[in-house]
Amino acid sequence: MEMVPAGRPSGNLVKHVSENLRNEIASGRFEVGEKLPSQSLLTERFEVSRTVIREAIASLQADGLLEARQGAGVFVVARAAPSPFPFQTVDHARVSSILEMLELRSAIEIEAAGLAALRRSPAQEEAIFRAHQAVAALIANGERSTDADFAFHRAIAGATNNPRFTEFLDLLGPSAIPRANLQVDGGEGIRAPYLEKILDEHKQIAQAISSGDEKLARETMRTHLKGSQHRYRALIQNDMA
DSSP: OOOOOTTOOHHHHHHHHHHHHHHHHHHTSSOTTOBOOOHHHHHHHHTOOHHHHHHHHHHHHHTTSEEEETTTEEEEOOSSOOOOOTTTTOOTTSHHHHHHHHHHHHHHHHHHHHHHHHHOOHHHHHHHHHHHHHHHHHHHTTOOOHHHHHHHHHHHHHTTTOHHHHHHHHHHOGGGSGGGGGOBTTBOOSOHHHHHHHHHHHHHHHHHHHHTOHHHHHHHHHHHHHHHHHHHHHHHHHTOO
């Protein structure tokens, strides 16, 4: 019988049981396709309540390791949890995560801006300017503008006429915009110079793409995303939000 320290909170008990079972599944003690011991046996083995066992099993079911089958019991269906969906492990509360995302976006979006300058259609060019104007209007009204900001970047990705660029941005979603994590009461909650700088950089990117200047489009996007890294650090350090 496996002893559990007395006085341990129930949440820790669940973690203790689930980690033990997870390790035994990974090591092959319980093979894929094998039925897990009954709740009664597990309760006796770990010296915990049935509630703890049920929660531990539910945790492993959620991770895709176990499967409950009506009237048959609980079976092992995988040795390890599947890899998380891309970008789902990003911690938007951490400055380092935001900066990592901005670095990744730079690698993709600088090229996207250059391609958009070469390939955009008149309709796509118009969409980029409309998206820029939407951001400006929201900021002027003191409203939340991060979704519109994301739509601006997505419009540029669309103008590459390579669907992989928009698919990449869709994986990230609007939370990829750094100030999405600094909103206050539905408004921006950020000082005007920060937002004015963003609008000016957006305008320069849009104009470079419109002029068909591939080099300038890349450079203006690089300036914008590198600037975003510096501004986000400043917002955190100076408590501007």
